[in-house]
Amino acid sequence: MxxxxxxxxxxxxxxxxxxxxxxxxxxxxxxxxxxxxxxxxxxxxxxxxxxxxxxxxxxxxxxxxxxxxxIPKKKDYVSADPDRIARLVRKDKLVVAPPQRVKRGSGMFAGLTQSLLRLGMQTAAGVVMQKLGEKAAPPNSETA
Missing domain, CATH: 1.20.5 (Single alpha-helices involved in coiled-coils or other helix-helix interfaces)
Structure with missing residues (x-):
């Protein structure tokens, strides 16, 4: 064997x-x-x-x-002469209005920042809830 x-x-x-x-x-x-x-x-x-x-x-x-x-696109600026502007105003094709507020935070980096901020807040809330749960839990009888 x-x-x-x-x-x-x-x-x-x-x-x-x-x-x-x-x-x-x-x-x-x-x-x-x-x-x-x-x-x-x-x-x-x-x-x-x-x-x-x-x-x-x-x-x-x-x-x-x-x-x-x-990389963002290059903005195309048009410079118009006064005669062209006058023609457009007469034909009601040019409306002069006060500038609207620019909406901030609509870019790619703003979205990323918002996502990271939201994640950080959720994490902080989880930590706070865990700490509150530890304090609310009855004391362990083994350590007495």
Whole structure:
């Protein structure tokens, strides 16, 4: 009867304690190896430099598209001469009205700021509720 045999054909009742320890040690080593491979793989996925090296033209196109989306359009100003303005007023195509209030906070960064502020307020409210819950809870009988 060989004690060092660690084949899977044995049932757990037939294995000795040493054989079980040996198998568990082998499984731990395999698990550690698998976890290290997983961590290395996920770190490689988050490395943006490898994508730029692999496809530099695609990265340049993505950056150009992002820049085009982020940079606001140039405003087109029209300067009209007094004769043209007079013609438009006569034809009722030009209405002179007081300037309307400019609505603030309608940009992308304003929306992001509002979202972060809302998240901060919700977090603060959660912390306050947790602290109030701790103070309202009956004292623990083990510490008495």
């Amino acid at each position: 060989a004690l060092n045999s660690t084949s899977d054909s044995h049932t757990p009742e037939q294995l000795t304690a040493e054989q079980i320890r040996s198998q568990m040690q082998q499984h731990r080593l395999e698990f550690d190896s698998d976890v290290e491979q997983f961590v290395d793989g996920t770190n490689a996925l988050g490395n943006w430099k490898q994508y730029v090296k692999a496809k530099p033209m695609f990265a340049l196109a993505v950056c150009a598209a992002a820049g085009y989306m982020v």
